[in-house]
Structure formats: C-alpha cells, structure tokens
Amino acid sequence: MRESVNSTWIAFNHPLEGRLPFMYLDTRSFVTTGMGNIIEPRSTAEALPWYDQNTGDTASIDEIDDAWDLVKLRTDLSQLGGGAFKNITSLRLTDAAIDDLIFSKLFEMERYLERRAHFRDFQNWPADAQLGLLSMAWGMGPAFNFPRFQAYVSERRWADAATECRFNPDVGTIKVRNDRNQQLFNNAALVEELGLDPSELLWPARTAPSKEDFGLVCRLEADTTAERALDVRAAFDVEMQFSVDPTGFTRGYGGPNQGGHQGPNWYIQYGMDLGAQTGTAVYAAFDGYVTRYTPHNPAQDHGGVYGAQIFMRHSNNMMGGFYTHITNVPGYIGVNSQVARGDFLGTVVSFGGISPHLHLALVEIIGNQYVGVDLYHLFLELETIYAKYYVPVRFMQDGTPPVPQWGRMQGKR
Numbered sequence: 375m376r377e378s379v380n381s382t383w384i385a386f387n388h389p390l391e392g393r394l395p396f397m398y399l400d401t402r403s404f405v406t407t408g409m410g411n412i413i414e415p416r417s418t419a420e421a422l423p424w425y426d427q428n429t430g431d432t433a434s435i436d437e438i439d440d441a442w443d444l445v446k447l448r449t450d451l452s453q454l455g456g457g458a459f460k461n462i463t464s465l466r467l468t469d470a471a472i473d474d475l476i477f478s479k480l481f482e483m484e485r486y487l488e489r490r491a492h493f494r495d496f497q498n499w500p501a502d503a504q505l506g507l508l509s510m511a512w513g514m515g516p517a518f519n520f521p522r523f524q525a526y527v528s529e530r531r532w533a534d535a536a537t538e539c540r541f542n543p544d545v546g547t548i549k550v551r552n553d554r555n556q557q558l559f560n561n562a563a564l565v566e567e568l569g570l571d572p573s574e575l576l577w578p579a580r581t582a583p584s585k586e587d588f589g590l591v592c593r594l595e596a597d598t599t600a601e602r603a604l605d606v607r608a609a610f611d612v613e614m615q616f617s618v619d620p621t622g623f624t625r626g627y628g629g630p631n632q633g634g635h636q637g638p639n640w641y642i643q644y645g646m647d648l649g650a651q652t653g654t655a656v657y658a659a660f661d662g663y664v665t666r667y668t669p670h671n672p673a674q675d676h677g678g679v680y681g682a683q684i685f686m687r688h689s690n691n692m693m694g695g696f697y698t699h700i701t702n703v704p705g706y707i708g709v710n711s712q713v714a715r716g717d718f719l720g721t722v723v724s725f726g727g728i729s730p731h732l733h734l735a736l737v738e739i740i741g742n743q744y745v746g747v748d749l750y751h752l753f754l755e756l757e758t759i760y761a762k763y764y765v766p767v768r769f770m771q772d773g774t775p776p777v778p779q780w781g782r783m784q785g786k787r
C-alpha cells in the first residue's frame with residue numbers, strides 16, 4: 375500500500391474500533407483485543423507479549439490461557455462493548471504491541487486482497503481507494519463477495535464503486551465506516567479526474583489543497599482588548615459541529631501555522647481556512663457568547679482584512695473562537711449576545727482575488743493565557759463525512775492539545 379495509507383491507518387481506524395489493551399469478547403463472542411483484532415484460536419493470544427498490569431511481569435503461557443478461557447466464558451458481557459471486560463483479567467498489551475498487531479493484520483489483509491482477481495492492480499490504485507478497500511476488508515474480512523463493487527473497481531470506476539461499497543449492518547460505527555469508505559472512493563474518482571498525485575490521500579477533505587494555497591493571506595489588526603485573569607483548571611468538554619454549510623464547502627485551504635497563519639496572535643496563527651462558495655451560510659461551531667464584534671463595512675475591506683469579525687467565548691470562559699470573512703451577520707449579534715451551536719452567523723464573503731473561505735480560529739484559555747488549538751483535521755471531517763454529527767472535544771486545561779471524544783459523537787437532531 376502507499377505510504378500515506380500506511381501512516382494514516384491508525385488515525386483512520388481508531389474512532390471506528392476503539393482501542394483496548396486487554397482481552398474482550400466482540401459482539402459475536404470472539405475473543406478480541408487491540409483494535410478489533412480477533413485472537414482465536416487461543417494459540418494466537420499465546421503469541422502476543424502480554425504482561426500483568428499489577429506486577430509488570432511478562433505473562434506465562436498458562437496465565438494467558440487462563441485469561442483467555444475466563445474471557446471466552448463471559449458471553450453475558452459480549453453485547454456491552456469491550457470496556458466491560460476491563461476488570462475481568464489483569465493482562466495487558468503495550469501500545470507498541472497493539473500497533474504491531476494492527477499492522478500485521480493490515481499487511482496480511484493486503485496480501486490476501488491483492489491476490490484476488492478484481493484487486494490485482496491494488497498497488498497502483500489512488501491512495502484513497504486503497505484506504506477504502508482496506509477499511510472494507512477490516513470491517514468484514516478480506517474475502518467479502520460484492521460482485522458489482524468488484525467489477526467496478528477492476529475497471530477503476532471509483533464513483534460507481536462508491537455506491538456499492540456499504541456493508542451491513544449499516545448502523546452505528548459501521549455506518550460511520552461506510553460513510554468514510556464511500557467518501558474515499560469518491561475521492562479516488564476525483565484524483566483520477568483531476569490528475570492529482572495518486573500517492574497522496576485526499577481524505578478527510580474532499581480535495582487536496584495545493585502547496586501554494588496553504589494558509590491564505592488572512593490578516594487582522596492587533597487585538598488590544600484587555601485579557602481577563604482566570605485560573606480554573608478542570609478539563610471540560612465542548613460540543614463541536616461544522617461551521618460552513620457543507621453543501622457550499624469546497625476544500626481546506628490550510629490550518630494553524632500554515633502559510634499566512636503565523637503568530638503572535640492566536641486568532642491568526644490558529645486559523646483554519648474552510649473554503650466555501652461565496653454566500654455559503656456560516657454557523658456557530660459551539661455554544662458561547664459574543665465578546666467582541668466588528669460589523670462588515672465593505673469600504674474598509676483591504677488586503678487580508680475583510681468581512682465581519684466575531685470573537686466568541688464558551689460560557690465557562692475557558693475556550694473561545696474567532697470567525698471572520700463573513701457578511702450578512704444577523705442583527706441580534708453584538709457584544710454579550712448568546713449564540714448556540716448551529717446558530718446562523720452570516721455568509722461567506724469574498725474579497726479581491728482571495729479564494730472565498732471562512733477563517734475560524736479556536737483558543738483554549740488557561741488561567742490568563744490564550745493557547746491556540748489545532749482542530750483543523752476535525753473540522754475537515756465535520757465538513758465532509760461527519761456533517762450530520764457533533765463531537766464533544768475535551769479541553770485539558772494543562773496545555774496539551776484538545777482531544778475529540780469520537781466515542782461520544784452524536785447525530786444531530
């Protein structure tokens with residue numbers, strides 16, 4: 375497989391499978407570990423480097439067998455999710471051992487797939503199509519029989535393959551996987567249609583920004599607002615959703631620290647340029663209240679400074695965001711107005727020769743420090759495959775990056 379597929383695999387698969395360092399039963403009551411890795415027969419489990427989490431000692435074959443037998447009997451827990459098995463055994467795998475397990479399964483699947491007649495040209499497929507096929511095989515085994523899908527991919531009819539790649543039961547995380555796989559085959563179609571580099575993944579965005587486009591020339595006058603002193607340190611979650619209407623979304627033009635997104639101000643340095651057709655609706659990405667508002671005055675648009683500017687904070691005053699390059703901001707928006715996630719904030723405005731986009735920057739406020747955060751990848755996914763969902767993001771309050779809580783992703787009402 376292509377290097378870009380290999381290096382993205384764990385990030386791609388993690389939200390769909392979770393990752394557990396102990397033995398558990400999957401919903402079909404197979405003993406499983408890691409990222410949905412079935413360890414049957416028992417000799418498969420014996421071959422792994424288990425250790426006892428209480429003593430740190432390497433587990434013996436007898437201890438592994440005992441743990442495996444214990445887990446195998448607990449069919450009463452098999453429908454509760456792998457987490458229910460956390461305290462059943464004390465044997466654990468290290469992160470590195472789990473990675474090894476994941477990649478050995480992935481490479482084994484790849485070898486199997488490329489021997490199948492319809493997939494013989496697999497190594498020459500666009501990276502997105504490779505990732506899509508591997509994802510299907512991971513979800514249902516590499517011997518699946520989808521005649522129409524197989525015929526389409528053998529003719530490199532990627533867009534047609536996208537319509538035939540979903541597998542059942544098409545609910546829950548399998549539905550999310552199906553959505554992603556469908557997106558991947560559509561991406562592959564685009565790669566060949568536009569003559570893009572097949573070794574690069576377009577996922578998760580719909581299209582890849584060219585190097586020159588990275589980080590448009592968003593600029594602003596320096597913020598002179600006095601910063602409030604705060605000292606609250608408990609981690610907290612904020613629900614996030616897409617911010618430009620996905621029907622008008624075009625592509626990501628670059629995230630934090632790319633191109634023109636440079637310090638010292640967080641609202642420029644941590645900007646995400648979410649490309650969208652002029653006039654595309656912009657919505658609040660999270661609940662908050664407006665702390666500062668500069669209406670759009672077309673006469674003052676210049677350089678990279680154009681459109682209305684809205685600074686917003688979560689009600690706990692521990693994170694915030696900044697939106698610009700918008701117009702048609704509703705009249706109720708002003709300092710202190712309350713805004714709920716999903717509320718309309720205006721429409722994307724274009725200026726000069728700059729590709730139209732929303733500039734959205736996010737910050738965590740730790741004590742009295744403003745620490746910009748990089749959630750660009752999350753937002754590209756929210757604009758493309760997860761448009762119907764919102765995802766809680768955990769802000770740690772300790773200076774480490776915020777963490778999307780994929781396991782608690784929810785469909786929007």
Ligand SMILES: [Zn+2]
Nearest residue numbers: 592645647733
């Ligand atoms: Zn920008």
